[in-house]
Amino acid sequence: MAEKTLILNGTTVADGIKANLAARVAALKEKGIVPCLATILVGDDPSSATYVRMKGSACSRLGMESRRIHLGAETTTEELIAVIDGLNGDDGVHGILLQHPVPHQIDERAAFEAIAIGKDVDGVTMLGFAQNAFGMAEYPSCTPAAILAILDYYRLPMEGKHAVVVGRSPILGKPVSLMLLNRNATVTVCHSKTEGLAELVRQGDIVVAAVGKPAFIQGEWVKEGAVVLDAGYNEGNIGDVDYEACLAKASAITPVPAGVGPVTIATLLKHTVAAAERRVFQP
Amino acid sequence: MAEKTLILNGTTVADGIKANLAARVAALKEKGIVPCLATILVGDDPSSATYVRMKGSACSRLGMESRRIHLGAETTTEELIAVIDGLNGDDGVHGILLQHPVPHQIDERAAFEAIAIGKDVDGVTMLGFAQNAFGMAEYPSCTPAAILAILDYYRLPMEGKHAVVVGRSPILGKPVSLMLLNRNATVTVCHSKTEGLAELVRQGDIVVAAVGKPAFIQGEWVKEGAVVLDAGYNEGNIGDVDYEACLAKASAITPVPAGVGPVTIATLLKHTVAAAERRVFQP
Numbered sequence: 001m002a003e004k005t006l007i008l009n010g011t012t013v014a015d016g017i018k019a020n021l022a023a024r025v026a027a028l029k030e031k032g033i034v035p036c037l038a039t040i041l042v043g044d045d046p047s048s049a050t051y052v053r054m055k056g057s058a059c060s061r062l063g064m065e066s067r068r069i070h071l072g073a074e075t076t077t078e079e080l081i082a083v084i085d086g087l088n089g090d091d092g093v094h095g096i097l098l099q100h101p102v103p104h105q106i107d108e109r110a111a112f113e114a115i116a117i118g119k120d121v122d123g124v125t126m127l128g129f130a131q132n133a134f135g136m137a138e139y140p141s142c143t144p145a146a147i148l149a150i151l152d153y154y155r156l157p158m159e160g161k162h163a164v165v166v167g168r169s170p171i172l173g174k175p176v177s178l179m180l181l182n183r184n185a186t187v188t189v190c191h192s193k194t195e196g197l198a199e200l201v202r203q204g205d206i207v208v209a210a211v212g213k214p215a216f217i218q219g220e221w222v223k224e225g226a227v228v229l230d231a232g233y234n235e236g237n238i239g240d241v242d243y244e245a246c247l248a249k250a251s252a253i254t255p256v257p258a259g260v261g262p263v264t265i266a267t268l269l270k271h272t273v274a275a276a277e278r279r280v281f282q283p
Numbered sequence: 284m285a286e287k288t289l290i291l292n293g294t295t296v297a298d299g300i301k302a303n304l305a306a307r308v309a310a311l312k313e314k315g316i317v318p319c320l321a322t323i324l325v326g327d328d329p330s331s332a333t334y335v336r337m338k339g340s341a342c343s344r345l346g347m348e349s350r351r352i353h354l355g356a357e358t359t360t361e362e363l364i365a366v367i368d369g370l371n372g373d374d375g376v377h378g379i380l381l382q383h384p385v386p387h388q389i390d391e392r393a394a395f396e397a398i399a400i401g402k403d404v405d406g407v408t409m410l411g412f413a414q415n416a417f418g419m420a421e422y423p424s425c426t427p428a429a430i431l432a433i434l435d436y437y438r439l440p441m442e443g444k445h446a447v448v449v450g451r452s453p454i455l456g457k458p459v460s461l462m463l464l465n466r467n468a469t470v471t472v473c474h475s476k477t478e479g480l481a482e483l484v485r486q487g488d489i490v491v492a493a494v495g496k497p498a499f500i501q502g503e504w505v506k507e508g509a510v511v512l513d514a515g516y517n518e519g520n521i522g523d524v525d526y527e528a529c530l531a532k533a534s535a536i537t538p539v540p541a542g543v544g545p546v547t548i549a550t551l552l553k554h555t556v557a558a559a560e561r562r563v564f565q566p
Contacts, residue, residue: 134409
């Protein structure tokens with residue numbers, strides 16, 4: 001058992017990011033600009049509604065503006081893209097977040113692609129993804145960026161470490177794998193078709209759970225002393241990691257809640273402020 | 284030692300691809316269109332000169348056109364982009380290949396980005412990369428696509444297999460990793476900062492050498508029965524794999540030459556023909 005496991009406190013990391021932002025928001029306001037994040041929620045998924053509410057509230061607390069757009073469950077791709085186009089052309093909006101997932105009838109990829117790259121503060125466009133893959137992104141996807149921010153805050157090294165990422169989604173597993181790779185980790189990407197998952201996870205000096213299944217990563221799968229990052233957030237405040245069991249093995253671990261989640265939101269605010277600054281200072 | 288190692292004959296695979304293309308080129312010619320690949324060579328690197336010559340010759344043999352542009356070693360980024368812009372606007376050109384690497388003074392990424400997506404037959408643009416990462420590319424990078432074509436031709440399964448990719452370049456290691464991942468392989472990406480490389484390679488059911496160092500992958504690193512794909516091509520016709528030593532361990536292996544190389548060229552032709560078809564049949 002690990003001597004003393006470090007709980008990676010996402011609230012602390014997020015507070016650090018937001019403390020840095022407060023002065024920047026104030027400076028923008030002196031120029032007459034209030035950084036504004038537009039969130040788009042399509043349909044009535046309660047978790048998604050909670051997420052966009054949390055993001056909007058976080059904006060308010062920082063003195064930023066949020067514009068919450070709620071579209072009906074029957075919205076078409078064309079209707080959604082028209083809304084996004086409107087936000088793209090609106091000088092008062094600096095960042096656009098389309099809450100994932102959208103209802104089945106919508107072509108999510110087409111909707112993501114409609115977001116102007118300068119307002120793609122969650123790095124969901126293909127161009128944003130590729131810039132991130134090549135280490136050139138202004139706004140890497142917020143959850144992957146949050147995971148790296150936590151590692152950096154706690155000075156947990158990535159270079160030469162074996163990172164095992166469980167999950168391969170376009171907005172989480174794939175981008176975080178590429179970001180870890182760009183930070184010189186050796187990266188293994190596992191997923192639903194992976195054979196021998198336990199043995200692979202056991203190799204990880206760093207384990208990233210991005211699978212979307214409650215308490216999926218077992219304590220027996222985790223190497224003694226590994227760093228465990230739980231990007232999952234399932235019903236009932238349960239992450240993708242069996243927390244107590246993994247806590248007993250890990251040298252460091254993110255809890256759920258108060259782990260990756262708050263850092264993701266702080267990163268989203270940071271990107272939105274940066275997008276507003278770019279508008280003002282590099283017009 | 285493996286009972287009988289299958290030599291994965293790239294020439295055979297390439298011939299299969301080209302046989303399918305001949306009729307398509309003929310059909311295009313009946314419409315008055317000759318599919319045309321423009322190759323751009325900057326400077327006087329002898330290997331690069333050989334590559335573009337091979338690509339041009341392959342076009343000719345298939346009845347396609349090639350336009351070889353050779354720019355001086357002192358060419359600036361702006362001059363190169365102006366040439367690419369000209370080719371983008373030229374209706375007689377269907378595919379554009381900028382031979383990598385370019386001289387130091389050139390911003391290679393900016394030059395790649397200048398290629399119009401419809402003519403990006405080697406998948407070097409960021410958009411092409413991301414489309415490929417999401418399994419949506421018209422023209423995935425040719426060498427990664429060639430590696431998958433060889434696996435498919437010989438019916439070597441990827442799903443659930445552990446693929447170990449050595450190398451992480453934007454045009455080879457990264458895209459081939461994502462393509463293998465999209466085919467349901469579990470993928471580990473190794474590179475110059477990887478620790479315990481031999482042990483990691485030894486886990487590979489599929490090993491992709493994309494490192495650019497002659498005979499780098501050792502026989503002792505390769506698991507008995509692994510499939511070894513050598514994307515390297517170093518001076519003196521030497522791949523990235525210690526061929527004889529790996530041959531003794533592998534169940535299947537690509538030689539150099541006549542392995543990945545000819546399939547890469549055939550893939551480039553295939554993409555150029557497809558780009559020409561798209562122009563004619565989906566104007």
